[in-house]
Amino acid sequence: MTDISEDLSAVLVSDGSFGELLALAGLDPAHDLKGCDFSFVDFGKLVSQRIDLSHCNLFNADLRKVRGNLILNGAQCAGAKFPSGYDTHISKRRLRLRARFDLIKQAIVQAHRFQPQYQVAEQLRDGLDWDVPIVATYRSPAERHKIQVAIRKELSGFVTDQIDKMHPGSRTSLTARLIEVRSSSAITSTATRSRAVVDAVFFRSLLNSYTEAVVDISTKFGSRDQVVDRTSYGNPLSSNMFSRFGLVGNKNADVQGGRSAFARFIRQQTRNTFTVMFFNNTGLFSSDISREIERERVECYLVFLIDQNAMPEPVRHSKKSDVWPEYTYIKPRVLLNLHDISIFTESFRAFEKAGLFISEETRQELIGFYDRPAGEMKNFFINRLTAILSDRKYDPDKFTVI
Known part of the structure; x- marks a missing residue:
């Protein structure tokens, strides 16, 4: 199989439009362009339903005439020119949203794993x-x-x-x-x-x-x-x-x-x-x-x-x-004491650096599970986290407060 970087090198030194040269090299814009250096490249009138330029170097690249769904996850876009009305912050926001959702999913897994201390x-x-x-x-x-x-x-x-x-x-x-x-x-x-x-x-x-x-x-x-x-x-x-x-x-x-x-x-x-x-x-x-x-x-x-x-x-x-x-x-304990609840809440302190916090109101509600089964407290907390995942108005740029 021909190395993609070699194909691109041949394309970039040839005449013709960028789209024609990609077709000549047998490269699919939807999959084969990720992670490449396209600094100062004129993409011309490239048309594709999906153009994935994730992690590419697009320094001073010209994409003004491109038509298609641009994917720019992790791309370096300094000086790049995009189609009129295109918001280059959309993909970055999606990245932040995905990272925050991954964090919440990790918190859900941690809540599932919690067990009262075995006395x-x-x-x-x-x-x-x-x-x-x-x-x-x-x-x-x-x-x-x-x-x-x-x-x-x-x-x-x-x-x-x-x-x-x-x-x-x-x-x-x-x-x-x-x-x-x-x-x-x-x-x-x-x-x-x-x-x-x-x-x-x-x-x-x-x-x-x-x-x-x-x-x-x-x-x-x-x-x-x-x-x-x-x-x-x-x-x-x-x-x-x-x-x-x-x-x-x-x-x-x-x-x-x-x-x-x-x-x-x-x-x-x-x-x-x-x-x-x-x-x-x-x-x-x-x-x-x-x-x-x-x-x-x-x-x-x-x-x-x-x-x-x-x-x-x-x-x-x-x-x-x-x-x-x-x-x-x-027998393992099932009913919670205050020490168990404290250990549960403290176990999420490591998430605070990434912007996930437990509010004082939620802490008081967790204390209300004293002398109740651990499963009830875990379900309550996981439901709170799941509600965040389903909130369409969720803003990843703000701190997440449970």
Whole structure:
């Protein structure tokens, strides 16, 4: 295919009208002229339904006899001559209008994404129980990061406080640990067909996991040494532990053997130690694994953080099930508090530099959604933004006030 710039060079050094030379070069004014240098060019009596000169250099160009719909988005028009009555500011206004509408659409997307803050700490502290694992869910990678940080912080404080409460002034050696088992491959669907399928999926997440001690405290003769901030602990949860049972890609897998191995692993981590285990981004295990852990007489707090899409309905709604053991579900908040509303309005402060503002009246109306569902507030705000998009008298040269 002939390079367009070469075709134009040949045209510009030839005789004949500009329109004739474009036809000779096989160039369509509706598509092929964008971004070119037409400084000092006489366009003659060029006729075309659409003449797109977006981002062209039209310095001192003569377009007075041109007939057609001129598109000048981003064009340099200094000194250019246009047909009588043609307003060169029209295309620039359209550009500003489009930019402002794009900004409003971004604001709509941001409003859609808003979720009330997940108050993990309070529910986590209240729900910790030897016998019942806790499960929290996340709805996005960003939310997962926030929740896992909150869980680590809360559990670290719990472990640190607990050893002092249980053994004040003890002269024997004591140990307390928060152990995190983090999977690099999240389970994103719910397997509820059978306990064997549930546990096989859970083990698959463990094959891509590793352990580390977020907090490892030891006391001896009344003194305490504390190591925080993700101290390395042991080895990764290697496939050696579970692969011998053929748990991945094998229909004849000894899942029961895997359950026993997992329960022994938990017992080893908790022997003579006050332990909290945080399973981050894994799946959930079935009631069969729960029974194996009870059989090993394990005393350990178990906390899970999983993808919301992998949350089983019986666990979500606290229904009895043959497949799932009892879990304490930390439910995401739906009703708004004043802090949520403040975070929502402040999240749009970045739009102010581009001319989009939330009025004081709208801020007061948003406060009126206190203790109401987040969806109602988002719909109200999005409807306000949508009304701006449909306003034909909208002026992009003025600040946009919601």
